[in-house]
Amino acid sequence: MGDLRFNSVFDIIGPVMVGPSSSHTAGAARIGKVVHDIFGEKPEKITVDLYESFAKTYRGHGTDVAIVAGLLGMTPDDPRLADSLKIAYEDGIKVAFVPKSDKVDHPNTTKITMIKGDHKLTVTGISIGGGNIQISEINGFKISLSMGTPTYITVHQDVAGMITKVTQAFTKRNINIGTMTVTRESKGEKAIMIIEVDDKQDQKEILEELRSLKYMDNVTFFE
């Protein structure tokens, strides 16, 4: 029964997480972690825009603390989560929170910008409940990335032939690409590919192969 909303016993028992809210804390940390993984290096500056319910209740739910914890690479069950702001400060990372009054599609929305030198990444994430999240925008491009589908995200230099080299890694393993989005900051600068595939097999080998490509900065896998 693939159409059931809940398929796993761990949808009911779990996740192990730092409280108080599965949507406002665990989900927020998960969004941060995704952004951390895509960015691939320690940022100098982080700006977190918060919308609607996130903007109104972020302090009480620790949404701010949770997002930064994720941005530092922590998962929702990391016991250091509550100290994330202090850890970021001690690490010399500048963090700014900006509650926004703009209307957005989902009540639990955050737009995160990470900067290190010329490397800049902007990601919009939403927390849809029970700790589950979606990524709706990367560097200004609308996407729909739901955790649950095997997805590869590459950050690479915008040079000719990258798409072929990356897709070959899937073709030769007979893995079908469901959707694919390619965006870039500007011509010749950093580019991003978001590739949703039908099968998570050979994940380790594919990651190794993609990471070894010339002009490739970072590759991450989510499911």
Add this chain to the structure above:
Amino acid sequence: MFYTVSDLIKQSQDYSSVAELMIVTEMENTSRTREQIFALMERNLEAMEGSVKEGIAGVKSVTGLTGGDAKKMDEYIAKGDFLSGQPILEAARNAVAVNEVNAKMGLICATPTAGSAGVLAGVLMAVRDRLDMSHEDQVNFLFTAGAFGLAIANNSSIAGAEGGCQAEVGSASAMAAASLVIAKGGTTEQAGYAIAMTLQNLMGLICDPVAGLVEIPCVKRNALGSSQAMISADMALAGVKNVIPVDEVVETMHRVGQQLPSMFKETAEGGLAVSPTALRLKKEIFGDDKK
């Protein structure tokens, strides 16, 4: 995969237990091995134990609105002079402890949500020594609860924003009741009656968090969920049946959840959340709402 509670009861007859059916189903649905699945659940149990212990020792929430009540209850129980019985008081104390830890951004295991995390952990830690449960028994207790919880979740809801508190604490209480029945040696049919009685008693419970925080009334609602689970389990074990079949009760909870106005579904726009004291606290915590 089972869909309804009745499916679950029927399918479990082909297995040694409900927990075993759940583990086999999980192996089929994911590519995980039995050992991996068991280890994941052990980690959940560990988090539950940790949060009960931490809460009883005494904690204070980030906002200062909640905390310290589990400690008071623990001291009260230690005196040995109380109205209700020790197991049920301990279950309530444990449940409060977990949600106090949740409110102070401590580590908990969501069952099914963070706001209702105290119920299942609370009853398990209250009965495990009394029922002489081994480590494996305790992990299986969680698989059993998860199985019944899945059947409730797929036919109703487990989110306060969708169905009100009945969907969170109600579901948690129902699955805890079912697992208690099985742990005490009852039948799966009796577990079904325990679920039906629990959901029936908690039907219509609204989600009205003060200042939108998972604190008031959430922490004390976990005491309600855990104690109702113990009572429902005992009633079912006593042979009490329920006239309305369990799956119809689950369906009814879903319908009632849909019919509840949104002010009673985690928006903090109704119920206790708009009482004068709640509004004052909200202002004190968050300042004036600049719109």
